[in-house]
Amino acid sequence: MRGALLICKKEFMELMKDRKTMFFTFLLPVLLYPAIFGMMSKLGRNDEEKRKSKASRVAVVDASQTLLPLLRTEPTLFEVVSAPEGDVKQAINDEKLEMQVEVDEDAAAKLEAQQTFSVKATYDRSNDSSRLALTRLKEQLQKQDKTWVQARLKTMGAPADLASPTKLESVDAGGESRVMGRIMGSMLPYLLMIMMFAGSMQHGIYATAGEKERGTLLSLLATSLPRNQIVLGKLLYVFSIGILSALINLASLGISMLLTFSKEAAVNAPSAGPGMGSLSALANPATLALTFFLMVPLGLCFANFIVLMGVQAKNAVEAGSSIMPGFFAVMMMAVFSMAPGIEKMAWLPYVPILNVSLAIRKLFVHQGNIPEYLLALVMTVGLAAVFTWLSTRMLKRESALFKV
Amino acid sequence: MIQLTDVYKTFTVKDKRTRAKKQVEAVKGLSLTVKPGEIYGLLGPNGAGKSTTLRMIAGLMQPNQGRIQVCGLDTVEQPEKARAKVGYLSTDLNVYGRFTPRELLRIFGEFQGLDAKVAERRGMYLMEKLQLDDFADVKMEGFSSGQKQKVSIARALLHDPKVVIFDEPTTGLDVLTAKTVLDLLRVMRAEGRTVIVSTHVMPMVEEICDRVGIIFDGLLYGDASPKQILDDWGVKTLDEVFFELAARSAAEV
Numbered sequence: 001m002r003g004a005l006l007i008c009k010k011e012f013m014e015l016m017k018d019r020k021t022m023f024f025t026f027l028l029p030v031l032l033y034p035a036i037f038g039m040m041s042k043l044g045r046n047d048e049e050k051r052k053s054k055a056s057r058v059a060v061v062d063a064s065q066t067l068l069p070l071l072r073t074e075p076t077l078f079e080v081v082s083a084p085e086g087d088v089k090q091a092i093n094d095e096k097l098e099m100q101v102e103v104d105e106d107a108a109a110k111l112e113a114q115q116t117f118s119v120k121a122t123y124d125r126s127n128d129s130s131r132l133a134l135t136r137l138k139e140q141l142q143k144q145d146k147t148w149v150q151a152r153l154k155t156m157g158a159p160a161d162l163a164s165p166t167k168l169e170s171v172d173a174g175g176e177s178r179v180m181g182r183i184m185g186s187m188l189p190y191l192l193m194i195m196m197f198a199g200s201m202q203h204g205i206y207a208t209a210g211e212k213e214r215g216t217l218l219s220l221l222a223t224s225l226p227r228n229q230i231v232l233g234k235l236l237y238v239f240s241i242g243i244l245s246a247l248i249n250l251a252s253l254g255i256s257m258l259l260t261f262s263k264e265a266a267v268n269a270p271s272a273g274p275g276m277g278s279l280s281a282l283a284n285p286a287t288l289a290l291t292f293f294l295m296v297p298l299g300l301c302f303a304n305f306i307v308l309m310g311v312q313a314k315n316a317v318e319a320g321s322s323i324m325p326g327f328f329a330v331m332m333m334a335v336f337s338m339a340p341g342i343e344k345m346a347w348l349p350y351v352p353i354l355n356v357s358l359a360i361r362k363l364f365v366h367q368g369n370i371p372e373y374l375l376a377l378v379m380t381v382g383l384a385a386v387f388t389w390l391s392t393r394m395l396k397r398e399s400a401l402f403k404v
Numbered sequence: 405m406i407q408l409t410d411v412y413k414t415f416t417v418k419d420k421r422t423r424a425k426k427q428v429e430a431v432k433g434l435s436l437t438v439k440p441g442e443i444y445g446l447l448g449p450n451g452a453g454k455s456t457t458l459r460m461i462a463g464l465m466q467p468n469q470g471r472i473q474v475c476g477l478d479t480v481e482q483p484e485k486a487r488a489k490v491g492y493l494s495t496d497l498n499v500y501g502r503f504t505p506r507e508l509l510r511i512f513g514e515f516q517g518l519d520a521k522v523a524e525r526r527g528m529y530l531m532e533k534l535q536l537d538d539f540a541d542v543k544m545e546g547f548s549s550g551q552k553q554k555v556s557i558a559r560a561l562l563h564d565p566k567v568v569i570f571d572e573p574t575t576g577l578d579v580l581t582a583k584t585v586l587d588l589l590r591v592m593r594a595e596g597r598t599v600i601v602s603t604h605v606m607p608m609v610e611e612i613c614d615r616v617g618i619i620f621d622g623l624l625y626g627d628a629s630p631k632q633i634l635d636d637w638g639v640k641t642l643d644e645v646f647f648e649l650a651a652r653s654a655a656e657v
Contacts, residue, residue: 003515010511017502017543215498219559222462222497223515224488398465399416 003225007233008240011207015241025199025241029249037256047128055079056133057097059088064108067101067119070144077136092124098133099123114152185364189357190334191253192246192295197302197330199245201323204238204303208310209319212401221401228392231307235388239303243295287363290373297380298356302330304387311394337361352379406438406461406567406598411470413456430456432622433470438598438615440566443589445613445630446602447642449650452619454602455494458571461600462492475566488516491565493556495572501545505531505555508544509562516563523562530558534584550581557585561592568592568599574608586612606642616642620649 015021057079062068071078084091088100100122104110107117121137124130149163211217220230305326313319330353337357342348349355355376362368394400413431418424430453438444448454459465460472463479463486472479477486500508506524509531513523531537534554539547544555553576560568570589574582589612592599603609609616610630618625618633626633630642637645 006511006514013507013511014500014502214501215496216500218464218494219497219499219512219556220515221464222487222490222492222560223512224484224517224563225515226484401464 001229001232003229004232004236007220007225007230008236011203011234011237012240015203025203025245026248029245030252033249033252033256034259037260041260051129051132054129056099056129056136057081058133058137059083059097059100060103061100062103062107063105064103066107066111066117067103070140071101074140077140078133088122092122092127092130095127095129098127098130099137101137111148182365185361186338186340188250188291188364189360190338191250192360193298193330193334193337193353193357195246195249196242196295196299197306197327199249200238200242200299200303201306201320201327203241204234204306205310205316205319205323207234207237208307209313209316210310212313213315217401227395231311231392231395232388235300235303235307235391238306239299242299242303246295246299290363290368291360294356294359294373294377294380297377297384298353300384301353301380301387304384304391308387308391308394311391312400333357349375350379352383356380405440405473405475406436406444406600407471407473408434408436408457408461409471409473410435411457411460411467411472413453413460413465414468429622431460431467431619434619434622434624435470436617436624436627438600440598441593441596442614443593443599443601443612445609445616446600446619447604447606447609447616447626447646448602448619449646453622454619455496455571457619458492458494458569458600458602461567462490462569463487464492488563489566491560491563491568493560493568493570493573495575497556499544499547499552499555499559501547502543504541504543505536505558506540508555509558512559513562518563526564527558527562530561531555533588534558549576550578553577554581554584557588566597568597570599570601572603573601574603574605582608609642618642618645618649620646621653625649 015025055076055078058071059081060068060071061083068080072080081097083100084096091097092099102120102122104117104119107119110117119137119141121134123134150160153160153162208217211220221227306323309322309326310319313322333353334357336342337354343358343361348358349372355372359368359373359376362372411431411434412429415428415430416425417428419426434453434457436444446454446457456465460467460479461474463474463483466480474486475489477489479486499505503511506527509527510520510524513527514520516523518526528537528540531540531554534557536551536554536558539551544552547555553573557570557573560570568589570585573585573589577585586608589599589601593614601613613630615628616630616633617627626636626645628636633642633645634640637648639645639648
């Protein structure tokens, strides 16, 4: 193992000599996610604040004057404008107004007769401001409906509760941590897979096909180090970079999300805790440890695949081309693993890589299944071992070594 | 000591046009012995099998048939132990541009089982001998080919190998650097090391080699002192032996 550690040390030393690569591998993710999330959050908040602070421009066609006075009493929500000449839909699409409301001509009479009258709202579903106008109208009508129903009940001499036979009280048995666990459980395997693979890919190519191309691999092979130790050392390096890269990206992403959501929570409900539920869902040590134990062999599988492809390639370009299909396969699997309801598929625990996603997903919603977890672990370890054996064999093949 | 007994090496090559695979015999039944304190020159045109032979001795390739021993160690059965006795240098080998010579020599010393400090000390001694000590802490990415070759020589000799294999050690070097390399080869002979060198530079062969073998079409000719070969073939230069062999080969075809 000494040889493998020495090779790994050499690879890290080489990496540390390249400041640009160090920056892009370790520092950029730390800066990038907070910047992206901060910017997105700020832009989103500004846009929402702008929209909310502005009254919706609404044209109201209400001959019986049933709704119009009501909307006029809320000048912060509605700005009543005159109905557009020509096509209403075109006027809304041209953003001359957000919505047109047409009320039945005999609405007042129907209301008097305790009948139902129609209100037709024309809006643009693709436009946030237009959607907001409809939401405001719905809320206003809901409030007014309640008042009108109460008035009708009073006229009839019926109790106020007549229109509300049930009162629903919902209690969340799972709690916030379980909700966050479900979200994290579906997202985390996807993020980990993509980050581990993408993070180690270029380093793997540099350390294998790149060495061949630069003519330095032979000098390593000419030393007294056993070839399997050289492969193991490179594997260890690629694996470590993958894990490090995934952890840095995740930590940065997690912290950025947490900070963003905390700000959102503080703005929306100042009394609410700053996203503590998500924190507790993430910080469960047993869940994190079990996830890590699964990610280690998975990371080894990825590193093995990258090293295997890198060793058999003539140069870095060929290595990149042969690794890319593997990356796409992992990406497809990662996307598939996010799909809702996949945990119900009976064959899934027997599919390598996907079963890791499934096991992590279940861990995060506290539905961990020991046989499924062990199966995923054993299969992934087995796959990693097969790839290691193949890489070592490949580096012993002269046809692979002297391809350049 | 290096001992090759009836060594064969075959490669499978693919014809790009016909897509057919065929076997090419690069080395055909080669036997030779190089003793300690001797410089053996391996000559031959491009593609004759020189580099393949040297790579097999260095343990980078395995023979299909026959046996290669380095200091009594079989290169197939005990590859790591055999490689530990060898210092290998080739034009195919490059240096790690991101490292300084000091760092590279320390790392390679550790690969060869030396303590990091010992490796660095020995590396610096070799750098001084090769007149490159002023550049010991400069990144090698900007080095000239001569400077890189000197660092490669230091890397090959770092672990004090009993057997030294230099594949075209003066290719691409200026006269001064080439002289430094030749002087170093003489020192190694004086120290009792077994040295085998391949080259195209005939004056160099006549100047430093104790014995010479000419590889042509995978077969070994000569295996005697340069003077003996010239006498045996009745020619004035080793180049003429090449021409004679080429003419014979053409006549056989």
